[in-house]
Amino acid sequence: MIKTIIFDLGAVLIDWNPVYLYRKLFTDETAMQHFLTNIVTSEWNEEQDAGRSLHEATELLLSQYPEHEENIRAFYGRWEEMLGGPIPETVELFRKLKASGNYKIYALTNWSAETFGIAMERYDFLGWFDGIVVSGEEKVRKPYPEFYQVLLNRYSVNPAEALFIDDNLRNVKAAKELGIPSIHFTSPEALHAEFAEVYGIKI
Incomplete structure (x- = not known):
């Protein structure tokens, strides 16, 4: 689950x-x-x-x-x-997941620590996360397994009960090798369908 x-x-x-x-x-x-x-x-x-x-x-x-x-x-x-701005359809999926109250929701991002503050100021929805792990702050990035492990350890996440979403197939494969079910993001519509059809997440 x-x-x-x-x-x-x-x-x-x-x-x-x-x-x-x-x-x-x-x-x-x-x-x-x-x-x-x-x-x-x-x-x-x-x-x-x-x-x-x-x-x-x-x-x-x-x-x-x-x-x-x-x-x-x-x-x-x-x-x-x-x-270019937020991707509205994915942000809306995020909003609905958050509103359901059924999930802890985190971000795991490859991003420079020096520019991430700009995004935090610009996009209110980044404040919805229960936690954000930024590679530039941790000095390690995807696809290295120790970066994923930072999030798993910091927030006591069971990999088998988590779902990871990334547009980079390399990063998705790395997550799967750590036992984290994962989705290769290609579009908001495909993500919504996979939520429902593969993982039983109804939003």
Whole structure:
């Protein structure tokens, strides 16, 4: 029986995408995609999620790609412009789960500690959680098992009675290896259907 629901945040409840910023800075789509794929890479960004400072991360790229200084500095200088807003249909599912009173609900997020406060100020629904575990604060991130274990231990969660939701299949597989039933998030509609059809969660 599911007693605890654990949400990822980015791309599940919050729409975040560097494209929202960089389409303002690039006139050429191909050049923008090259910059996002090869310079401000997801691997580089994940090191900030794991605790590396934004300053150190920026200086590292500037030393490697000085010709891209303006666009590199924009990544964190204009980071808020990458936030597209809440994903309303998923937030509504969250609201109904919370209102039911049947579940403890937590967030487990890969997010820089230095930017997470911006999200907390902007999105009221982040205050609905019974607890939030932020990778940048813990200095470890998904998919490493010790990050999941932080939440399980801190809130005395039985993995077999929890349900984890994440848009990254890599992170879902890691949760399943720890014995946590998990859903690979693809859309709010698919999530709602899987809640009902697989886990018997009626909302």
